[in-house]
Amino acid sequence: MVDLLFYVAAAVSVLCALGVVVSANPVQSVMMLLGSFTGIALIYLLAGFQFLAAIQILVYGGAIMVLFLFVVMLLNQGDPVALAREQGVLHKEQLAGGLAVAGSALAVLLVAVARTDLPRPIFGYLWPEGGLDPLLGMAQAMFGPYVLAFEGASVLLLATAVGVMTLAKRQRNKPVAAASTSEEASA
Amino acid sequence: MNVPTEHLLILSAILFAIGMGGFLLRRNMIVVLMSIELMLNAANLAFLAGARQHAALAGHWVAEGPVMVTFVIAVAAVEAAVGLALVIAFYRRKQTVSLDRLSPTGAASKAN
């Protein structure tokens, strides 16, 4: 029963992922991506990673997706005019090349999985009380052996905050004052 | 859940290939960024599959996989934020988010 749920979630995430790639409307892509992430979060939960499943929903589904959606809306990407303008001029060779490379990546990965001889655990897969990512243990690992990486990540986040502010701020040398103020407000 | 690790890895491979295809085929920068997120998620899934397998064999949970996934999520958030900021800056300049316009004009016109 639980196993069946996994395959359902897997099918949902794969289909949604395909939807992300193929839908012409970026708004639709964002929605599809949200679906895909939700499926993956379900799989995390099923596999025993409760904390990470929550993180997946909160950070990806909550924060990053909203950010994407926000930008799409901001740039009017759902607009039919914009859609028409952004419609691809994908060449046949480009299409073939992209498909070939993606296909070969899939092939290589599948062959790698097939060639990997993983031992089947005798007592089944663990699903302990706190899951496979107990909060206390995770915290101890984060502030123990991985504290340097953790601090690095926090510095990276800080730098990102500063960098993004600088990037998104409109250029000062823009001549028209009125336009600049309106854009600044929107940014 | 008694799904074998291979199936998780296969799912990860499929998601990664889809993300790669999107990255290679789409011209809309926002969608390209989304494809990158997809690939990162596929990688996360592979990490967790490995952590799960490891835990099953060792008899206790292991920290490496989940911790790595946490960091990947953090980096993914950063990447999305910076990427989207770049997209906004680019859009301000060129009034478009098409990758073709990112290419040098000569090359872009040749490609068309």
Add this chain to the structure above:
Amino acid sequence: MDTTIAETGQLWPWLIPGLPLMGALLTGAMHLAGLRRPKNDDKATSKPLAANIAILAMAAAFAFSIKGFLALRGGEANILSTSYDWIPTGDFTVSWSLMIDHLSSLMTLVVTGVGLLIHIYAAGYMKGDTGYAKFFAYLNLFVAMMLMLVLSDNMVGTFVGWEGVGLCSYLLIGFWYKDSWRAEAAQKAFVVNRIGDAAFLLGMFILATTLGSLDYSAINSEASLLAKPELPWKLSLAALLLFGGACGKSAQIPLFVWLPDAMAGPTPVSALIHAATMVTSGVYLVVRLNPLFAAAPLVLTLIGAIGAATAFVAGTSALRQRDLKGVLAYSTVSQLGYMFLALGVGAFSSAIFHLVTHAFFKALLFLAAGSVIHGMNKEQDMHKMGGLKAHMPKTCLTFIAGAAALSGLPLMSGFFSKDEILAQAFAGGGVSLILWAVGLVTAAITATYTWRMVALVFFGKERFDKQAVHPHESGALMTTPLFVLALLSVGGGILGLPIVFHAPHILGEWLAPVVEPGQAILAAAHNGHLSHLTEWILLGVGAMIALGCAHLAFHAHRQGTQSDLAFETKHPELALSLSNAWGIDRAYQVMLVQPVMTAASAISTLFDLALIDGAVNGLGRFAQRLGQRVSRQASGHLGAYGLTIGGAACALAAIWMWIGA
């Protein structure tokens, strides 16, 4: 040699080569500093300073040489000064160490003493030259290297000095390198010396592998021991090769051709390097290794033969030179031949005696000739001189003193040293008698060309253009060294009076500890001393020949150039071949240099241009074309980049899996 092991731990002997080296560094730095200054800046302030530093360094080195000499006179032991092990490899060790023994002490005295005088002279001679500081840097460096050569207690150290003096010789011959013929002369000297140096190195390798040491004391004691039944052929070969090296440095047949060309350098250089010191290092080497050479009788005979041949060939060539320095150059080669003749008959201390007196009178002659050239506005052709006695009396006087010594007029230094060599050759008997005869003929030739030179330069009519040239005496800075050297040339004979004078042979006694091992080995071959009567007769014959030839030559050329021209019209071909050293140089040119040049140009077209350049250019073109092709891929399309990255990643992953890592 038991006396070799001596006081160690004293480092002051290093000051003897060290001080000139420091002088060279200082003056060299001054030259480099001078280069940076703008041209119109007044450099006059630094000029006397450079000379003063160099002269001071030489004087200090001379003082320490005297200290070493006095120490040896007082005590019996040699002074050994080891600084550190240079090449310690298992059983074989080479150290930087100096040894002051009776031979090296004498050599340092000559090198620093004559060198000091020449430095003082050069301070006047080079005045006004743009490379003033550079000249003294080179000159000081040369002296440092020469002292390293004579003071080192092992062959490797000597080789360092050997190469160093070769380098300085090259630098100083080509000092005025803006004249291409001078630069070519420097190159010729360098290349010809390299042939000898290669032989020297090979000989050194043989000694190192067979004897396991390159210390002179070890080599000499081993050679003395091994000589008793018969010297191994390898060691004879080593002796032969070392003599090859000596041939190059000391300008003996077949490698003498560079020395006449070396006169392209400034005259003080000719005096110091190409007359007094560097060219005698071959003689020094043979005497230093005298047991080895004494134990190889065939090599010793060859040395004598080559010495005699060189003395004769160069002497006859000197007869027909018109260039004042050319006469002196060939004369130097000829006198070096004498020294090797002496070595060949086993008269090691006689060779050193002649080396010392030759250093005095040949340096004097060169410096006096330099004074003449200086006063004559760089004119070197003797046919355009004449009658200079009135214009430069001091130079004339000292030149005549040097000429008297060179030609072996009775009681002059050259008389005693030359006649000692001839007497030793006569005493050797057998083959040595031939050497004696050649030596005697050469003595006559020497007297002839010397007094021809004197007559042409200082006597007779004034043949120079009186409007263009105003001969004048040189300053005191230049004439003072001349007088000192003249004194030494005249009185130097006192160092080695013949036995018949019933006075001690100072130099012979001084060198006895050094040459004893070699003499002991040769004792069987040598059949003792000459009777007093024979010796008197030999002395008399030598004196008669010198006086007679000097008289004839002087009066034949006193009138001017007629007798030269008469000979040239009478025997034009002979005159030409004599003036070109019997055409040996030309023969080398035709037989060796031209084929090598032809081969080199052929190789340069075939191999260098076609093959190497072809390969290099081909590779370059290939890379260029490849780059052009590849650059088309860098279109700026992100999609294309992504495709490439993804495809490459897939391929790498596939390869990785395939390998099974």
